[in-house]
Amino acid sequence: MSLSLRGRDVAEQLKSSIQAEVIGWKNQDVEPRVVTILVEGDPASEYYAKSKGRVARQLGIEYEILHFSRKVSEEALRSTVQKLNRDDSVHGIMIELPLPSHINTLSVTEMIEPHKDVDGLTRANRHANITGEQGIYPATPLAAVRLLKHYGFSPSGKHVALVGFGQTVGQPLFHVLVRENATVTVCHAGTPDISRHTLASDIIFVAVGKAGLITEEMVHDRHVIVDAGINQISGNEIVGDVDPLVAGKVRAMSPTPGGVGTVTTMQLFANLMTALSWQQNLGLLDLTAVGMA
Numbered sequence: 138m139s140l141s142l143r144g145r146d147v148a149e150q151l152k153s154s155i156q157a158e159v160i161g162w163k164n165q166d167v168e169p170r171v172v173t174i175l176v177e178g179d180p181a182s183e184y185y186a187k188s189k190g191r192v193a194r195q196l197g198i199e200y201e202i203l204h205f206s207r208k209v210s211e212e213a214l215r216s217t218v219q220k221l222n223r224d225d226s227v228h229g230i231m232i233e234l235p236l237p238s239h240i241n242t243l244s245v246t247e248m249i250e251p252h253k254d255v256d257g258l259t260r261a262n263r264h265a266n267i268t269g270e271q272g273i274y275p276a277t278p279l280a281a282v283r284l285l286k287h288y289g290f291s292p293s294g295k296h297v298a299l300v301g302f303g304q305t306v307g308q309p310l311f312h313v314l315v316r317e318n319a320t321v322t323v324c325h326a327g328t329p330d331i332s333r334h335t336l337a338s339d340i341i342f343v344a345v346g347k348a349g350l351i352t353e354e355m356v357h358d359r360h361v362i363v364d365a366g367i368n369q370i371s372g373n374e375i376v377g378d379v380d381p382l383v384a385g386k387v388r389a390m391s392p393t394p395g396g397v398g399t400v401t402t403m404q405l406f407a408n409l410m411t412a413l414s415w416q417q418n419l420g421l422l423d424l425t426a427v428g429m430a
């Protein structure tokens with residue numbers, strides 16, 4: 138029987154520690170507050186913006202969605218971000234991606250004050266993740282590693298096959314894994330024989346966005362697999378990048394839904410706590426200690 142790396146317990150544990158921190162801030166008269174910029178028209182973005190709101194409520198964090206029409210100008214979004222940067226009652230700013238094609242995404246995300254950039258999207262925070270300096274690192278990579286470590290699997294000294302080197306997950310995850318002392322082989326669309334690399338690895342992380350990409354022939358029975366992929370198939374069904382048949386062939390695997398995504402939402406608010414300490418000049422938390430709840 139293979140082990141299912143479910144995210145729920147991990148998220149619950151993280152939730153308790155965030156709740157305690159929120160109470161700590163409120164005792165100091167700081168009301169943790171985040172604002173999400175949502176350009177209407179992308180159903181997935183609207184769904185995630187709302188689900189983050191539900192989690193925020195459970196945590197006692199104030200959460201506001203600013204809605205914009207699809208025709209919104211780049212300048213309007215940039216000036217909104219600037220206004221939020223200056224507002225001391227706002228501790229975190231999130232922009233739902235993707236933005237409509239007439240908007241240069243980077244020109245908007247770069248406006249976010251790095252101390253309020255809970256998604257870790259800005260150049261300053263991306264760079265911090267590469268060098269290991271103080272910063273806010275992207276939530277999904279932190280969530281993926283947190284999930285793995287929660288179940289007692291350490292990437293340290295292990296050979297990891299990382300499949301997918303995208304901006305949101307794979308690329309930042311590479312740096313987190315190397316800092317965790319893993320030896321990482323990166324596979325992407327240009328890699329001819331991915332199975333060669335997965336079969337030589339101990340742990341597989343996958344974040345591509347292609348259902349059924351990782352098949353039975355690509356795994357062995359000692360593999361631990363963390364699947365961050367999200368694919369919407371037939372109507373509302375969500376699946377990962379790993380063929381479901383693989384689950385029975387490996388030592389452990391994260392399910393989708395119920396795996397990395399569940400932890401990601403909570404990790405965003407853990408990032409907000411990091412942002413708050415940074416803003417209040419109390420020094421950053423140790424971001425490399427993703428295994429510490």
Ligand SMILES: NC(=O)C1=CN([C@@H]2O[C@H](COP(=O)(O)OP(=O)(O)OC[C@H]3O[C@@H](n4cnc5c(N)ncnc54)[C@H](OP(=O)(O)O)[C@@H]3O)[C@@H](O)[C@H]2O)C=CC1
Binds near residue numbers: 277326346366367402
């Ligand atoms: N669980 C969660 O909380 C989250 C999940 N996601 C999901 O993670 C996935 C990745 O997202 P993101 O980082 O934005 O990815 P991108 O779309 O930016 O990049 C995709 C990556 O996959 C690679 N790739 C494409 N086709 C193949 C293939 N056939 N074989 C191997 N590699 C391939 C690309 O290669 P190349 O570099 O050569 O083009 C690229 O590196 C998506 O499914 C997304 O929905 C995203 C955010 C949060």
Ligand SMILES: Nc1nc(=O)c2c([nH]1)NC[C@@H]1CN(c3ccc(C(=O)N[C@@H](CCC(=O)O)C(=O)O)cc3)C=[N+]21
Binds near residue numbers: 395
């Ligand atoms: N800069 C940026 N950062 C992101 O973090 C980011 C992004 N862009 N673009 C879109 C994707 C998508 N994303 C998800 C977050 C949580 C769940 C989640 O909670 N999933 C649950 C529930 C799914 C369901 O309700 O069926 C699960 O997998 O179990 C999913 C997907 C973040 N994204």
